[in-house]
Amino acid sequence: MNKFTGKVWVLGDDIDTDIIIPTDYLALPTIEDMKQYGFSPLRPELASRIQEGDIIVAGKNFGCGSSREQAPEIIKALKVACVIAKSYARIFFRNSINNGLLLIENDQIQDVVKEGDMLTVQMGEYLQLGDRTFPIASLPDNLMDIINAGGLVKAMQRRNGIETED
Amino acid sequence: MGSTLIEKIVARNIGADQVKPGQIVTVNVDRVMIHDIFIPFVADKFEEMGFTSLWDPDKVVLIYDHLIPTSAVEDVRHFKIGDAFAEKYGLKNVHRSDGICHQLMTEAGYAKPGNIVFGTDSHTTTYGCVGCFSSGIGYTEMASILGTGQLWIRVPETIKVVVNGTLPDNVTAKDVILRLIGDLRSDGATYKVLELSGSAVDAMSVASRMTISNMAIEAGAKACLFRPDEKTCEYSRVNMEDVDWLYPDEDADYCRVMEYRAEDLVPVLACPSQVDNIKPVTEVEGTELDQVFIGSCTNGRLEDLAVAAGILKGHTTACKLIVTPASRKIYMEAIKAGYMETLAKAGAIITQPGCGLCCGRAGGILTDGEKVLATNNRNFLGRMGTSKVGIYLGSPATAATSAITGKITVPKGIQGN
Numbered sequence: 061m062n063k064f065t066g067k068v069w070v071l072g073d074d075i076d077t078d079i080i081i082p083t084d085y086l087a088l089p090t091i092e093d094m095k096q097y098g099f100s101p102l103r104p105e106l107a108s109r110i111q112e113g114d115i116i117v118a119g120k121n122f123g124c125g126s127s128r129e130q131a132p133e134i135i136k137a138l139k140v141a142c143v144i145a146k147s148y149a150r151i152f153f154r155n156s157i158n159n160g161l162l163l164i165e166n167d168q169i170q171d172v173v174k175e176g177d178m179l180t181v182q183m184g185e186y187l188q189l190g191d192r193t194f195p196i197a198s199l200p201d202n203l204m205d206i207i208n209a210g211g212l213v214k215a216m217q218r219r220n221g222i223e224t225e226d
Numbered sequence: 227m228g229s230t231l232i233e234k235i236v237a238r239n240i241g242a243d244q245v246k247p248g249q250i251v252t253v254n255v256d257r258v259m260i261h262d263i264f265i266p267f268v269a270d271k272f273e274e275m276g277f278t279s280l281w282d283p284d285k286v287v288l289i290y291d292h293l294i295p296t297s298a299v300e301d302v303r304h305f306k307i308g309d310a311f312a313e314k315y316g317l318k319n320v321h322r323s324d325g326i327c328h329q330l331m332t333e334a335g336y337a338k339p340g341n342i343v344f345g346t347d348s349h350t351t352t353y354g355c356v357g358c359f360s361s362g363i364g365y366t367e368m369a370s371i372l373g374t375g376q377l378w379i380r381v382p383e384t385i386k387v388v389v390n391g392t393l394p395d396n397v398t399a400k401d402v403i404l405r406l407i408g409d410l411r412s413d414g415a416t417y418k419v420l421e422l423s424g425s426a427v428d429a430m431s432v433a434s435r436m437t438i439s440n441m442a443i444e445a446g447a448k449a450c451l452f453r454p455d456e457k458t459c460e461y462s463r464v465n466m467e468d469v470d471w472l473y474p475d476e477d478a479d480y481c482r483v484m485e486y487r488a489e490d491l492v493p494v495l496a497c498p499s500q501v502d503n504i505k506p507v508t509e510v511e512g513t514e515l516d517q518v519f520i521g522s523c524t525n526g527r528l529e530d531l532a533v534a535a536g537i538l539k540g541h542t543t544a545c546k547l548i549v550t551p552a553s554r555k556i557y558m559e560a561i562k563a564g565y566m567e568t569l570a571k572a573g574a575i576i577t578q579p580g581c582g583l584c585c586g587r588a589g590g591i592l593t594d595g596e597k598v599l600a601t602n603n604r605n606f607l608g609r610m611g612t613s614k615v616g617i618y619l620g621s622p623a624t625a626a627t628s629a630i631t632g633k634i635t636v637p638k639g640i641q642g643n
Contacts, residue, residue: 074412074500078606083585086263087300101608121413124446125606127348129364150417150448151348155364202250202378212366213275220276
């Protein structure tokens, strides 16, 4: 998945983890049970409208708030291809890497992109909207190692000598 | 070039002479905390990763607080899974109804000065009040620590915050941290550490410092550290000689320095619905309230209940008042000191120690159009009920004063503060 295109959903600054998944639903047994409530305090309709491969574009400090790992897991379960934000909160960033949710940092696309636009991502190189491109950075090596292993669970399985399929 | 507090803790942990911001290092974890909400996920991931034993059962603490007492049938599942995990892997440090995790970790001596501690909760920054590097992580990383005892971190930059002088009578540590969050904004300390110092900070109790370190995450901070002093050592039951290495060097390198005159600070509130939306109480004075909440791991300690009782003594509340002590120990001390009787006489609804209302699960949730003034740490949309509840965050003094009038009210001086 080096290059992909997806439909954009636009969110604002400081999208916190209580918005991504309210505490009320954290005791539901599985992520699949929870995912319909994703973003419900802000946009109750959003979870049901997001389709596989869509892209979320947001402002600064995406994922601020609690350490709940259900936040990136729900975004991943909604089959969002990646989140593009001006910046991320620290715990959310770590949790996303560990679960294989792709995060991209860019602070320019927000000025021009509209909800429903089709946006193309060339990994580690640029974002493309119509005929305009916006450069993006690649992740540090130690994070790419975890992503390349398929997430932290797979990295630990390898450490413990467990072979897994795929 | 010297070292900041966090750099000293990390360097000592990994056996290096010095570490520098930006370096990626693997630290040996002194203690971890897992709470009831996330134990099912930690247990799942731990076994999925292929681990068969804990790296050190004594270093693992399991605390039931978010779901205590249960408010839905499904909550019970978390305790069953937690108990089974503790039994299977020989986990002894299990607290089933003793209070809120962040209070218990320092109160019971699990997190001590100079330690490195991680917890499955963002407010794990709290233990910085005793000079412990503590930070929140997710359940997958927690599972990997349970198996390995280690975690990679990036050595963070440090923001130095100096508060000199004497705080006005009606200004508390809560007002200090809210003002700081307002100035830093919600992401101003992301990936960074706050290091507090100055004569106003020296004068604070450990409990007050805890209010500040608890909320540092609301500015995005990875940790919030205070240099241990005699008060810290007494609270943490360690000797001053044990912490003589734990001080910031005079020539340490800071990415930013913020200085405040304590005399300039005023009572403030975080207004709906972001913690960095800070206004002086005077600006929103008179706003009608449906409920006041005094408690949580931010402001549910004995000194907070003492302030509330001092203000409410002989008065009757004009709106609902919910009081939640941070731990069973504090609850009992407050009974002994007569604070609970005073609060109950004034009309308070006193709940068991736990996360209840602060995390919006139980114990006073609200509905559309209602307003609450609360002493906890978050006022996000939908945090205490529906997304149309207006949540104001303030000090116990502001909260107790406002409970008497049923409107947001500027507190007068607090006796003995």
